[in-house]
Amino acid sequence: MPVSKTTTKSATRAENERLILEAAEIAFAEYGFKGATTGMIADRAGLPKANLHYYFPTKLALYRQVVENIFRIWLEAASTFDDCDEPEEALTRYINAKMDISRSHPMGSKVWANEILHKAPVIQDYLETTLGEWTDTRIAVIERWIEQGKMAPIDPRGLLYMIWATTQHYADFNHQIDTLNDGKPLSEQQFAKAKQTVVSIILAGVGIRPARLVMDDAIGEGA
Amino acid sequence: MPVSKTTTKSATRAENERLILEAAEIAFAEYGFKGATTGMIADRAGLPKANLHYYFPTKLALYRQVVENIFRIWLEAASTFDDCDEPEEALTRYINAKMDISRSHPMGSKVWANEILHKAPVIQDYLETTLGEWTDTRIAVIERWIEQGKMAPIDPRGLLYMIWATTQHYADFNHQIDTLNDGKPLSEQQFAKAKQTVVSIILAGVGIRPARLVMDDAIGEGA
DNA sequence: TGAAGACTTGACCAAACGGTCAAGATGATA
DNA sequence: TATCATCTTGACCGTTTGGTCAAGTCTTCA
Numbered sequence: 001m002p003v004s005k006t007t008t009k010s011a012t013r014a015e016n017e018r019l020i021l022e023a024a025e026i027a028f029a030e031y032g033f034k035g036a037t038t039g040m041i042a043d044r045a046g047l048p049k050a051n052l053h054y055y056f057p058t059k060l061a062l063y064r065q066v067v068e069n070i071f072r073i074w075l076e077a078a079s080t081f082d083d084c085d086e087p088e089e090a091l092t093r094y095i096n097a098k099m100d101i102s103r104s105h106p107m108g109s110k111v112w113a114n115e116i117l118h119k120a121p122v123i124q125d126y127l128e129t130t131l132g133e134w135t136d137t138r139i140a141v142i143e144r145w146i147e148q149g150k151m152a153p154i155d156p157r158g159l160l161y162m163i164w165a166t167t168q169h170y171a172d173f174n175h176q177i178d179t180l181n182d183g184k185p186l187s188e189q190q191f192a193k194a195k196q197t198v199v200s201i202i203l204a205g206v207g208i209r210p211a212r213l214v215m216d217d218a219i220g221e222g223a
Numbered sequence: 224m225p226v227s228k229t230t231t232k233s234a235t236r237a238e239n240e241r242l243i244l245e246a247a248e249i250a251f252a253e254y255g256f257k258g259a260t261t262g263m264i265a266d267r268a269g270l271p272k273a274n275l276h277y278y279f280p281t282k283l284a285l286y287r288q289v290v291e292n293i294f295r296i297w298l299e300a301a302s303t304f305d306d307c308d309e310p311e312e313a314l315t316r317y318i319n320a321k322m323d324i325s326r327s328h329p330m331g332s333k334v335w336a337n338e339i340l341h342k343a344p345v346i347q348d349y350l351e352t353t354l355g356e357w358t359d360t361r362i363a364v365i366e367r368w369i370e371q372g373k374m375a376p377i378d379p380r381g382l383l384y385m386i387w388a389t390t391q392h393y394a395d396f397n398h399q400i401d402t403l404n405d406g407k408p409l410s411e412q413q414f415a416k417a418k419q420t421v422v423s424i425i426l427a428g429v430g431i432r433p434a435r436l437v438m439d440d441a442i443g444e445g446a
Numbered sequence: 447t448g449a450a451g452a453c454t455t456g457a458c459c460a461a462a463c464g465g466t467c468a469a470g471a472t473g474a475t476a
Numbered sequence: 477t478a479t480c481a482t483c484t485t486g487a488c489c490g491t492t493t494g495g496t497c498a499a500g501t502c503t504t505c506a
Binding site: 030031032034035110116117118119124131132135152155157158159161162164165166169170172173175176177179180201202203204207 | 252253254255256257258333336337339340341342343347350351354355358375377378380382384385387388389392393395396398399400402403417420421423424425426427428429430
Binding site: 012013016047048049050051054055 | 482483484485486487
């Protein structure tokens with residue numbers, strides 16, 4: 001069945017690493033770095049603990065890999081900011097992209113939040129380099145929009161933090177949101193409405209009057 | 224020196240419990256429930272570990288007390304929402320109150336965030352009862368404002384989540400914010416500007432045109 | 447002064463955890 | 477079939493941690 005030697009070799013490894021990383025992301029998100037144990041991660045992955053340590057020598061190494069995967073996903077979404085030079089569309093796309101990630105990868109967002117909460121012992125260098133540069137360039141873009149009169153003169157950094165905070169809230173605090181929603185996860189419709197609300201408040205908040213009537217859409221029960 | 228018997232007795236107890244709770248809040252915020260050890264909390268409080276267990280029988284009991292204190296502070300701020308029946312002033316006061324708490328009690332906010340992140344094993348009942356009721360009544364207030372035409376017809380729940388997310392972001396993610404601020408904590412001026420930005424975006428975001436010019440104030444270096 | 451209660455503390459213990467190891471299973475190749 | 481590398485796994489170990497305990501000290505008050 002196996003075609004090439006390398007395929008066979010790495011097939012087992014790739015599959016097991018995937019299982020472990022998947023289990024680790026959930027465990028680290030729900031219990032934190034200290035709270036998650038290699039034993040429970042191995043259990044969730046369906047492997048003995050010693051086998052986990054065969055693929056990932058230490059718990060910290062495994063954690064690093066999980067965090068790096070999350071950062072990669074985050075960076076991909078970040079590029080949506082640059083797809084358009086009109087603030088209305090750029091902001092809308094960026095917010096929607098970040099909201100979608102909160103919906104599809106809530107565990108990753110939680111691991112990231114946990115890491116920042118605990119003073120980023122593992123990802124400090126990411127914060128200082130990649131994230132710092134990304135933020136600076138995007139702030140320059142927003143400042144240009146303001147100079148061009150395309151939006152109100154708000155503090156760009158404060159705007160970015162607000163977008164991050166709000167979008168990630170739907171992942172990091174989803175347990176609270178679910179509890180306040182009668183203990184049930186948000187339906188697709190509810191989540192779509194939440195996205196609309198965020199986009200609507202941010203756009204209006206920075207003084208952008210949408211070409212189309214966003215507010216009416218947000219309230220209506222339209223598809 | 225001691226005047227009454229009860230004063231003397233509880234003076235030692237009160238002082239030591241205060242020291243322990245203070246140390247515990249910092250430790251739980253920075254390392255989470257599992258990551259914080261009773262040993263390090265005792266060290267930080269300047270007591271032997273056995274003494275800590277004399278006042279708080281278990282780590283969980285100590286943690287509960289810390290979380291309850293935080294919830295009390297949160298509830299006090301929540302009342303600012305009711306001080307005024309005009310959305311402009313009510314929202315402004317509420318946002319400012321929550322921002323001030325993020326500034327003065329960042330550790331408490333972090334403990335809360337940690338708890339929600341980990342599915343609220345300790346405070347689930349608070350979420351379901353007190354927080355649920357508070358949210359419902361405030362949503363009713365916002366809906367009335369909307370009916371009265373005092374603000375745009377946005378989803379009240381989405382608005383509340385946005386305010387919570389953004390204000391708490393300045394506490395929970397302050398390490399990231401500091402890192403992006405050349406590694407230094409926000410100055411009083413920077414923080415005041417952040418507050419203004421949040422208020423400004425939210426108010427404009429829900430269609431409230433401030434009587435006074437808020438944006439100009441936000442940029443100026445006023446006292 | 448002396449008895450009683452509140453407080454202090456070093457030493458200790460059982461459980462849990464991260465990580466190791468050696469012995470074996472599996473499968474490709476020659 | 478023999479060889480070799482990859483993978484699997486139960487048993488084990490040293491350390492850390494939450495919590496206990498017994499033997500104290502200190503304070504108050506009759």
